[in-house]
Amino acid sequence: MTSFPATLSFTEYLQGVVVKVNVRFYSPSACGFYPTRGRKRFGSLKYAFYELKDWGTGLDLIDTKLPYKEGTLPAYLASVESRSGVYVVVLWIEVPSGADNSVASIQAHAPVGRASTMANSIAPGTIPGFPCYFAAIPDEGVVMSIRIDDSVMGLNQFQGYVESFLATSSPAVRVDADDESKIVAYADELGDEHDDVQARFSLRLVRHGEQSDFIIQHAHLVRKIVRVRTLESNRPQDRSLWQGLVDELGFTSRPEQTMRTRIKYEMGVSAQPAQIVQIVNDHAESAVAQKDDYGFVMEGDPSTTHWLSNAIASLELDLQLGHERRGREGGEGMVSPSQLLDRLVQRKAQLLEAAGSVED
Incomplete structure (x- = not known):
């Protein structure tokens, strides 16, 4: 039987609650059809999103899986909606499942090194995974990643998916008359x-x-790096650091429920400028103010911290969003794409102001 938060009625759950939404802004560095060397021959951001929506209309989700970069989790087109020049695209990223049609999970509250794994059955006719949200205003050359609460960004899957669509399924494709699998x-x-x-x-x-x-430009003057991280007690990549901090404080018992905490630490450094530049380039995609960030303190100005998140065009919004109806097996579902589109259309001017003017 479908369940929903005890503090909400089912109608309220569908209508939505206020959630934190982080918007990152991007411009296309490539979008269209290019010779091996030289400038773009044809294609545009507007063409890509219009044709993606048209292609997806009427398809079953299972038929939207496209071939792209090997080693990347498969993606499906869960939704494409548009209005007033704004597009919302939702990809469903598939997680690996076993030969017995099950998904592996691990005990969240077991000590490191002692956790047991188990297989969870997948409901017939469903695809295990999670949603990733994106938006675009093609006429302005703006693409956005939408992180709702702590949802996964999925930017690599999105870029790979759109490129694969253009390469294999767009109206531009011409195939061999005798072999439709061969693009000529x-x-x-x-x-x-x-x-x-x-x-x-x-x-x-x-x-x-x-x-x-x-x-x-001032990488050679960096004398201290400040790191802010948000740790979750049941997330494998955070577990060992979490347990180490608990041990350092003299507590040996594990948390009885999923817990989240923010930590901040700093370290004096004498790094090469190239190393500082590498940190900026490697972590710019994931930096979030007060949650997952890097700060740089320069020689001669010890009272000022230059945060990496401040170098990125982004916007924090509080949006009221509902969820799609969930199946009888329950599960978290995904945010309603139509409601997300409505909220973004209402804030179109605010989004463009935060992004600046960039053209395809």
């Missing part, structure tokens, strides 16, 4: 065919140039 060319808007191009789609973060440039 791509057609532009006028119908002219090109056999010397390939599809490409990649994004780059929109940054507040003055902040990121400042950190990089």
Whole structure:
């Protein structure tokens, strides 16, 4: 039987509760069809999203799985909706399952090194996984990743998925007359065919140039790095550090329930400028103010911390969002794409202001 939070009625659950939404802004570094060397031959952000929506209309979700980068978790097109020049795309990222149609899980509250694993059965006709949310305003050249509470960003899957769509399933694809599995060319808007191009789609973060440039240009003056992290007691990558901190405080018992805490630590450094630049480049995608961030303190100005999250064009919103109806097996489901689209359309001007003006 479907369950929902005890403090909410089922109607209230569907209508939505206020959630924290973090928006990151990107501009396309590649979007369309390119020769091996040289500039884009044809294609646009508007074309990519319009055709993706058109392609997905009427398909079963199982038929939207596309081939892309090997080693990346498979993705399906869960939803594409648009209104007033704003698109919302939801990908469903599949997690691995066993030959017996089960998903592995591990005990959350067992000591490190002593946790047992178990197999959880998957309801017939369902795909185990989690949703990732994206939005775009193609006319302005803006693409957004949408993190709802602590949802996974899934940016690599999104870039790979859109590129694979352009390469294998868009109207531009031309196949061999005798072998429809063989792609021989791509057609532009006028119908002219090109056999010397390939599809490409990649994004780059929109940054507040003055902040990121400042950190990089003054990398040789960095004398201290401040790290802020949010730890969850049941997350494997956090468990050992969590337990170490608990032991350091003199507590030996494990938490009886899932717990989350923020930690902040700092360390004096004498790093090479290239190492500082590498930190900026490696962690810019995941930096979130007061949750997962890096701060840099410069020689001569010990009272100022330059936070990596401040170098990224982002926006924090409180949005009222409901969930899609869930199946009888329960589960968290996903946020209603239509409601998410409504909220973003209402804040379109605010989104564009935060992103700045970038063009495809």
